[in-house]
Amino acid sequence: MTSDSDLALHPETIAVVAGRPPRTADQPLNTPITMASTYGAGGDLEYGRYANPTWTAFEETLGALEGGRCLTFGSGMAAICTVLDLLDVGQRVVAPRHAYTGTLVRLAELVERGRLGADLVDITDSEAVLTAAEGAAMVWLESPTNPALEVADIAAIAAGARAGGAIVVVDNTFATPILQRPLELGADIVVHSATKYLAGHSDLLLGAVVVGDDERYRALLSRRSLQGNIPGSAEAWLALRGLRTLAVRLERAQASAATLVDRLRDHPALAEVRYPGFGAIISIVLRGGATEADRVCTTTRLWLHSTSLGGVESTLERRRRWAAEAPTIPESLIRLSVGLEHPDDLYADLAMALDRAR
């Protein structure tokens, strides 16, 4: 299927029909796992660091969902580092002051080693982002941000930043292409931790980059082939199986998140409930401090105390337990990743832990 014909279909349909083998007799309906370090010479694949048919099936599907050409990587961080590697020494990046810690730590390290310049901004303030973007080579957005749940006006920032010559990148991990398609909003590059919602079952790591431009696609492919930050074919196969059900999983988790937000708003143990109005991540800020928040995380029975997010199982974590988390994130902020359990059970479990922590 071409991306043009895919765009006419609904995302729910694309997630199911894209990335399949040809519809001829005796072909399996699903692309099999290809375990190969090398291929017969003279074809399109050649060597296992360059290509793999199982990666391609995943890439065709996510590319069709995001409306661009996709490359998969060994993890979200491998994808992020490869995109940052597009920049030349001395160029400057504008990035969110709150974002996934791995992204911010990597940027800080590149700045410290004199490779790049970086300005950290409040991405909810489009004017401030565009002022910082003047003369910058790249504007990095994560929307919603992890774990502050700030939302950027991607269309306004992309229009202004691209007019000034910057490449606009959006980490779309929290929204997924079901809720937000950054390339349609004017961004140049989308990155994903496919580890999260796309794969959806907390059983693998995978990353992805989607671009609209063929030259940039080739630049990223060349880096992946040379740097070897590739996924295993079993991971790509499992991630594609997860991707098939993304729309229904997210719809259900999002509905449960909205129900939980309504009930949590009046809870006396909470000073704040942050929810961007879409998606299935909620951040709650306790009136107490780190000790009370840690107690909540270890008291719930259904919510699993664990980092990461986007799985079928609900998880929770106090983000400041990580030394690298931004100091402007409250000590007692707990990030909730709402899974597929019944929302009444999830609320009862969390309310029990909140009551005990007071």
Ligand SMILES: Cc1ncc(COP(=O)(O)O)c(C=O)c1O
């Ligand atoms: C928004 C976001 N981007 C990127 C990453 C990194 O992805 P991975 O853990 O697959 O390397 C994460 C991981 O938590 C994330 O939350």
